[in-house]
Amino acid sequence: MIQTGAEIEARETSGAVQILHLRAPELATRLSPGQAVLIQTGWGYDPYLRRTFYPIAIQEAGFSIRLPLDGDRGRAWLRLARLGARLDCLGPVGRGFALPPHARRILCLGQGDAAWTLLPLVRQAASQGYAVTLATETATRRQSIPAAMLPISVEYHIATTDGSAGRKGDLRALLPELLPWADAVIAAADMAFYRQLGRAIEEMRVLLPKGYAQALYQMDFLCGAGACQACAVDIAGGRRRVCLRGPVFDLVDILR
């Protein structure tokens, strides 16, 4: 983890959502998909806590973060920050996704806004020659990742709650079709889905082995360094600091 400045190089707006492209070469070279970056917002002392971001793109000299419109005054400050402004970043926090060396077919499962955190991993896997399938579930078409943002080789399945794109319903419905194909699973969703996923894998493969599925336990960090204990949750057989052990865990550890 380092503390470094990141310059706002470009801002993309799509509806109420902003994507900021940040230049931070030192940080970018250290950053893996699934790791977090803690960004200071505001001038002065309010808000005091850094905002936690899971980058949606990682390049050689920078990374990108996504800012949906919400009531948070820290993110509101970022939405208004000028191009060229330097943001104070702490990162990378924790352990990210690790592409399983012996797998060839990777199934990525993303739910809601968390789906976007899979993008760097999807791109990395595709560029390294893995066969990648991405399946996402969002409330409506608007929240879903545009196909154009994906490498051409990626197979893409969409489910939307309102049926405005892809299959109407949730991710679960896609599992019977996709799981048998995959020899590794990468997920970014909520606990309820992780439990369903665990069960579905057990049904299909009799048991859920370690190393088969990785899942992002998304949360906000204070120090990101293991000191403050703010991020301790019951996971991996104990009350663990997510900033040290996670935020990416083996699905087996998340479920027990």
Add this chain to the structure above:
Amino acid sequence: MIQTGAEIEARETSGAVQILHLRAPELATRLSPGQAVLIQTGWGYDPYLRRTFYPIAIQEAGFSIRLPLDGDRGRAWLRLARLGARLDCLGPVGRGFALPPHARRILCLGQGDAAWTLLPLVRQAASQGYAVTLATETATRRQSIPAAMLPISVEYHIATTDGSAGRKGDLRALLPELLPWADAVIAAADMAFYRQLGRAIEEMRVLLPKGYAQALYQMDFLCGAGACQACAVDIAGGRRRVCLRGPVFDLVDILR
């Protein structure tokens, strides 16, 4: 007093000093020279207190404020605010200068940054046909009011502490020359100067009558409405709320 929005229409930068021109027709029509406007800064709750400004220009549909560079985070926010942004204003606060009806020759005396607060009065007096002399004292030439900002009919004397413009020294040195001419005095300075001014007037005219000199007691306000008692000072024979009785007082009241 009203609470109203003021739009940042233009920004002038001169060295480290900014001047903001604000559009606020409702407030502008109520505003007299010497009165204050309380402006909310920042988003959210920090800083919490409004910043107090004594406008340096008042037009039909707006007014202007001056922002020297300092460490204050409220004013820093204003320096960075975008054109078109709407500022939340409370004002006018208190009583301003009143051009004495029976006087013809008005001497305006300004010290340091406070000198700028005399500008609206100087312009008003000149436009109403008074003979106006403005004398200011600043540390260096940079802080002094450019002659080009004054109506052409105004006689302008400068003193600077470092001698970089006008007479080297302080305002006091100009008094023997200017006071005999004036039949009314308007001042914006510190207490030490007000005491000197009182003495100088007494020397010249035997006594300091009520109605001869007005002086600005410059301070920051919280409510500006007489409720909070934050602005009480020993003045005019008692401990008075400056936002109700001032900020412009008869010099007699300031000195006793």
Add this chain to the structure above:
Amino acid sequence: MINLAPHNKLGLFIASPLIAGSGAAGYGDAWPPGLTPEDFGLLITSPISASPHKGRPQPRLAEIPAGFLLETGGHNPGFRRVLASHVKTWRRLETPVVVSLAGGEPGDRAWMAAHLEDIEDVIAGIELPIPETVNLSEASAIIATVRRVTPLPILARLPLTRAAYLARTCVVAGADALIVGAPPPAAWRTGGDWVEAPISGPVAFPFTLRALRQLQEMNLDAPIVAAGGVQSLDDALLCLDLGASAVQIRSLVWRDPAAAHRLAMNIRHFLPEKDSD
């Protein structure tokens, strides 16, 4: 109507759960623009002492992170002059007025409370600020001595960090309602001088929440007024949710009268049912 003194024969009925806290509008004579007495269910005066106090010289105000300190040093014209100047105004107001009685010499508060008898028709109640460092018997004595001399409803304003500790004693001693309360004191340097006063502004709200939660668990048989740092409708509703019958504002009145007025308009839709009659 909400009754803030249900066990008092006189009762203290307020038409809105929003209260203009001590000093928010001076003695009812200093209204920031856009605000009127009708915005509030109750108006509490600045604290009054038996004899006049000049208060402290400048500086009185210091800004702290997310708030400020205001140390007036008890500046007030004294009991007789306040009544002489303001009773007429209070009589005309539709909004009930509560008089805040500051401490001083022993017996001062009782003396003032007794003299309020003459204008009992004008005054809806008495606020007694309980100092930061009293013990239980001192708190009890402050209330009991006033209780003895007046039938008027008594609102005890408790220090927030010690509200749970002092609350039951104050109710037993005769307080009809509890104002929860006074934020903890702090200090800040401004220029070369120091200002020392209870924290004001948003910075106070987390202390108010903690005290309300503590009192909620105590099931006191007295209405509670939430005070300290309330800035928005959300803040106010959270207080009502935590068992407060009314909510008091002051900093907001001074800093943003328009926001205070909006709050006054909106909160009327959320009268807590359990306390209305």
Add this chain to the structure above:
Amino acid sequence: MINLAPHNKLGLFIASPLIAGSGAAGYGDAWPPGLTPEDFGLLITSPISASPHKGRPQPRLAEIPAGFLLETGGHNPGFRRVLASHVKTWRRLETPVVVSLAGGEPGDRAWMAAHLEDIEDVIAGIELPIPETVNLSEASAIIATVRRVTPLPILARLPLTRAAYLARTCVVAGADALIVGAPPPAAWRTGGDWVEAPISGPVAFPFTLRALRQLQEMNLDAPIVAAGGVQSLDDALLCLDLGASAVQIRSLVWRDPAAAHRLAMNIRHFLPEKDSD
């Protein structure tokens, strides 16, 4: 060198007046980027209890205006495991380590203090957090029971709002230095849940200043460590100016390690002369 325990035979000598407050770097094993033990004159561990504590489940963190609340619920691996895991590290550090002993069953702290004897060469002292609501005899007892079993310097951490009230009693009971101190507790709602904890961050600093001013007037014969909300060199110097011998940081270490490092570099130039030797 500053001696934080001038009346103790062992003394507690620190080379910089900047202290890493309880938990700032865990047990000396969790250093935010760019910070090392050398940045600090002293390192205080997270509070340790006699038996392990899981602490509280999520949420533990809530943001408040200009600060935050962190409620870990006393999460720690327990006395034996902390020593087993970390004594080796402490032995290697150039920076002295003070062990913070949390409460628990009566006798727990004395038991732990007594067991620190075996590693007296590794430990520079003991921090005893004094709870928010103790009375004088309870405060006295907390310190005296530990004083009885160990010669190690004792640093008593006092609640800020009651520091002046408790200070002399703690010194008389055997505290070598006073940490001033623990900010007052408050509450905030996050999601549907509540977090209740002492305020942290800049919001705490005005309370620290008030307590320091109160203690300055008391002329206690014990060094004072300022703690609570310190964010900058200016803040730290103001504390030293008010009589503190050292300054403790924690929130700053977590939020902005680079600023903490700058503070560490700059403060060395301002060693208070009266306490050096």
